[in-house]
Amino acid sequence: AQSVTQLGSHVSVSEGALVLLRCNYSSSVPPYLFWYVQYPNQGLQLLLKYTSAATLVKGINGFEAEFKKSETSFHLTKPSAHMSDAAEYFCAVSGQGAQKLVFGQGTRLTINP
């Protein structure tokens, strides 16, 4: 079975500051891990994914995440926040590729001018 915990339902950073969104997972099998972004009234867009290849994964819009097995973490980072990054971010895990995703509770990211 898989589960995901996102620490912090709301994160607020200043424009230009580092973005760090935390995700810890639990999985009984080697996990597939994903970060999705959801803008208001829109569907889900894939930011990046870990599928057992490189542990440091680079995604779209300058985001990246590092898979740390020893810490069961997959935290999302971006060096410099932009106003357009304001959205809801979801971490998800699966033990079967991209099937039957288990989502975290989501983190709402706010960017302050």
Added chain:
Amino acid sequence: SAVISQKPSRDICQRGTSLTIQCQVDSQVTMMFWYRQQPGQSLTLIATANQGSEATYESGFVIDKFPISRPNLTFSTLTVSNMSPEDSSIYLCSVDQTGVNTEAFFGQGTRLTVV
């Protein structure tokens, strides 16, 4: 990649009625997935729809409440039956691509409000 179209995009329904949501994919896929996103909440998997067999439901979801059809490899429907205000949610259809480019693709969702 896969492009998913969902209909309707939103609806307001009376309690006690049913709504059928359609999901069309631009390529043939083996499995389709239905998720629910309750207001301010995360996504929860409702069921997996396979062509030619009964859908597989997750714990807490039953066929009588959420019947699913999968008549071919590009189309599925989810019906929300005998609706109550608690069914007000966004319902999303998803397909997966597993392999070199493992990814789940999502439709834009159906925003359902039950009054």
